[in-house]
Structures are given as C-alpha cells and as structure tokens.
Amino acid sequence: MAPKTAVYTDRLRKAGLRPTRQRVALAQLLFGRGDRHVTAEGLHEEAAASGVTVSLATIYNTMHQFTRAGLLRDVTVDGARTYFDTNIGDHHHFYCEDDGTLMDIDGAAIAVAGVPTPPHGAKVDRVDVIVRLKRR
Amino acid sequence: MAPKTAVYTDRLRKAGLRPTRQRVALAQLLFGRGDRHVTAEGLHEEAAASGVTVSLATIYNTMHQFTRAGLLRDVTVDGARTYFDTNIGDHHHFYCEDDGTLMDIDGAAIAVAGVPTPPHGAKVDRVDVIVRLKRR
DNA sequence: ATTCTTCCTTAGAATGATTCTAAACTGTTG
DNA sequence: CAACAGTTTAGAATCATTCTAAGGAAGAAT
Ligand SMILES: [Mn+2]
Ligand SMILES: [Mn+2]
Ligand SMILES: [Zn+2]
Ligand SMILES: [Zn+2]
Numbered sequence: 001m002a003p004k005t006a007v008y009t010d011r012l013r014k015a016g017l018r019p020t021r022q023r024v025a026l027a028q029l030l031f032g033r034g035d036r037h038v039t040a041e042g043l044h045e046e047a048a049a050s051g052v053t054v055s056l057a058t059i060y061n062t063m064h065q066f067t068r069a070g071l072l073r074d075v076t077v078d079g080a081r082t083y084f085d086t087n088i089g090d091h092h093h094f095y096c097e098d099d100g101t102l103m104d105i106d107g108a109a110i111a112v113a114g115v116p117t118p119p120h121g122a123k124v125d126r127v128d129v130i131v132r133l134k135r136r
Numbered sequence: 137m138a139p140k141t142a143v144y145t146d147r148l149r150k151a152g153l154r155p156t157r158q159r160v161a162l163a164q165l166l167f168g169r170g171d172r173h174v175t176a177e178g179l180h181e182e183a184a185a186s187g188v189t190v191s192l193a194t195i196y197n198t199m200h201q202f203t204r205a206g207l208l209r210d211v212t213v214d215g216a217r218t219y220f221d222t223n224i225g226d227h228h229h230f231y232c233e234d235d236g237t238l239m240d241i242d243g244a245a246i247a248v249a250g251v252p253t254p255p256h257g258a259k260v261d262r263v264d265v266i267v268r269l270k271r272r
Numbered sequence: 273a274t275t276c277t278t279c280c281t282t283a284g285a286a287t288g289a290t291t292c293t294a295a296a297c298t299g300t301t302g
Numbered sequence: 303c304a305a306c307a308g309t310t311t312a313g314a315a316t317c318a319t320t321c322t323a324a325g326g327a328a329g330a331a332t
Contacts, residue, residue, distance in 0.1 A: 018328060020280065040319080055282045060319065079212045080290095081318065096258060105252055114246045115267055119239065122232060122269040129265050131251055133258040154299060156309065176290080191311045196290065216319095217289065 004028075015069040025052040026062050030072070035087040037075065037102040043084075075102065077130055092129035105131065140164075151205040161188040162198050166208070171223040173211065173238040179220075211238065213266055228265035241267065 008027040009019040017023060029046050030038065038046075040059045047054045063084050066072035075083040077095045083102055090107030112127055144163040145155040153159060165182050166174065174182075176195045183190045199220050202208035211219040213231045219238055226243030248263055 018279065020327075022281070057283080057320080058281055061281080076212060076215045079215060079218050082215050094252075094254065094258075096255075097261065103255065109250045109252060111249045112246060112265060113249070115265075116230075116241055116245060118230065118267070118269050119232075121272055122230075123272045125233065125268045125270040127265065127267050129248060129251075129263065131254070131263050132261045133254050134261040136257055136259045154308065156299070158310070193291080193312080194310055197310080 022054045037083045094131045096133045158190045173219045175217050230267045232269045
C-alpha cells in the first residue's frame with residue numbers, strides 16, 4: 001500500500017510539530033494500524049524492521065512530544081517500562097502481569113462511582129482503572 | 137516509648153520469615169505508625185535516621201519479602217519509583233503528579249461497575265483505581 | 273535558490289532505581 | 303557448642319530513560 005505520509009505530515013503540523021522524516025515515519029508506524037500499546041524499545045525495533053533509521057533518543061523524544069500534543073497517552077502499570085497508548089479516548093485496561101500484555105476496556109463499559117472530593121487545591125486530572133490479571 | 141520488638145518478631149515468624157535484627161527494625165519502622173506509602177530510598181533514610189544500620193540491598197530484599205508475605209503491597213503509579221503500601225486492605229489511591237504524594241481512598245467508598253469478563257484463561261487478581269490529581 | 277534562524281536528531285555519556293554476586297554473618301536446631 | 307540454611311551486604315552490574323553537545327534539516331526571509 002502506498003505510504004500516505006501527507007496524512008501524518010498534516011496531523012503533525014496541526015499539533016504544532018515539524019513533520020520531520022523521523023516523526024512522520026514514527027507516526028505512520030504508530031497510527032497506521034489501529035489502537036496499540038507500544039514501548040520505546042518496541043517501536044525502535046519496529047522502525048528498524050521497516051527500514052527506518054531512528055535513534056532511540058529520538059524515539060523517546062518523539063513519544064513524549066506526541067504525548068504532550070495529545071496524540072499519544074502513557075500508561076503506567078509495571079514500573080519496569082512505560083507503555084504508550086495510541087488510543088487516546090476514554091478507556092481503561094486489563095493488564096496481564098504474567099506476560100506484560102495490555103488490553104483496552106472501553107470507557108463507557110466501566111463506571112467508577114464514589115470518588116471522593118480531591119484534597120484542597122487539587123483537581124482530578126484522570127481516573128485510571130487497571131484490572132490486573134493472573135493466569136487461572 | 138519502649139520498642140515492642142516482640143510484636144514484630146512474632147509477626148515475622150508467623151509470615152515464615154526469620155526475625156533478624158534488620159527485619160524487625162524495618163517492620164517496626166513500617167508498621168509502627170499507621171498506614172504509609174514508602175519508597176525503598178525513603179525507608180533507607182528513615183532507618184539511618186533512627187540509628188539502624190541496614191544496606192539498601194536489604195531494604196529491597198525485605199520489602200519484596202514482606203510483599204510476598206502479604207504484609208506489604210506495592211503501588212505502581214509513577215514508573216520512576218516503586219511505592220510500598222502498609223495498608224493491605226481493600227482501597228484505592230489519589231496520586232498527585234505534581235509532588236508525588238499518594239493518599240488512600242477507602243475501598244468501600246469507590247465502586248467499580250462493568251468490568252468485562254477477563255480473557256480466556258485469566259482471572260482478575262485485583263482492580264486498581266488511581267485518581268490522578270493536578271494542582272488546580 | 274541561498275541564507276538565516278530555529279528546531280531536531282543523535283552518538284555516547286550519564287543517571288538512577290533496582291538487581292545481582294559472592295563472601296561474610298547470624299538465627300535456629302540438635 | 304557445632305553445623306546448616308537462611309541473611310546481609312559492599313560493590314558491581316543492569317537497564318530503561320535522560321542528558322549533552324555537535325552536526326543536520328525544516329521553514330521563513332531575502
Ligand atoms: Mn468511564
Ligand atoms: Mn471497592
Ligand atoms: Zn489502551
Ligand atoms: Zn494506600
């Protein structure tokens with residue numbers, strides 16, 4: 001299939017990011033195939049496999065910039081590594097501790113009731129629900 | 137106040153852990169003053185401040201052993217560091233991203249409804265709710 | 273198109289939390 | 303008091319992530 005770089009170039013510009021060769025390539029890898037949970041190392045390998053030369057430093061820089069721009073979201077479930085999530089809609093996660101797998105749970109499916117009023121001077125930024133799984 | 141080491145010696149024995157000088161001292165620091173969220177480095181400093189000589193390696197070993205024994209629980213909210221929680225009852229957390237503060241939310245207060253059936257071969261181990269806060 | 277300015281990329285070093293190693297030490301049991 | 307298994311620890315090693323500083327590329331100006 002033809003590489004529709006124009007789509008990503010545009011998306012990056014709208015997010016206030018220069019559409020550099022690296023950013024466009026990474027955007028393509030990240031957003032070109034549905035919702036995904038990716039680690040920096042994982043994306044680095046994917047890039048290499050698809051013939052794109054990008055340093056690991058740039059992978060980290062880019063993922064953080066995308067996150068700041070709202071194109072990506074980070075998910076903290078493990079401490080050992082950071083996952084980046086291409087699904088930026090309202091949703092939660094299943095996390096399988098055994099194999100490190102992350103799966104989405106639609107935000108509309110889960111209801112969290114009874115969250116207390118935040119302490120003085122603070123406001124709720126986001127409510128994360130992590131359903132931790134174990135092999136049966 | 138008198139150091140009631142006997143209480144902790146006993147608790148450790150019941151958990152199948154030898155009550156060594158270090159473990160008893162750390163148990164005392166951890167469990168002697170209500171519910172707390174502590175990092176390894178934090179506990180290390182506390183130990184030093186209270187005149188107890190313990191290596192950082194032992195702090196890590198001990199915290200993990202306590203966790204495996206069910207005396208402690210780990211909380212992953214930040215990726216940069218692991219928090220250990222002396223509150224092992226059913227509860228959730230407020231996490232203030234600005235200053236790294238963790239606060240308990242009673243488990244009975246929050247209700248999570250609509251958690252989908254776990255994928256085949258997996259069972260729910262625990263459901264964590266993290267209410268992320270930002271300065272208003 | 274060339275120049276200019278600003279932003280971006282990157283190799284490699286640095287960081288920092290956590291884990292590992294292997295040797296010395298201690299609790300427990302007989 | 304042995305004697306063994308379980309513990310502690312200094313210091314090295316890991317490993318994900320961040321930092322630095324120098325060269326490269328994108329956009330605006332000329
Ligand atoms: Mn929801
Ligand atoms: Mn509950
Ligand atoms: Zn997700
Ligand atoms: Zn807690």
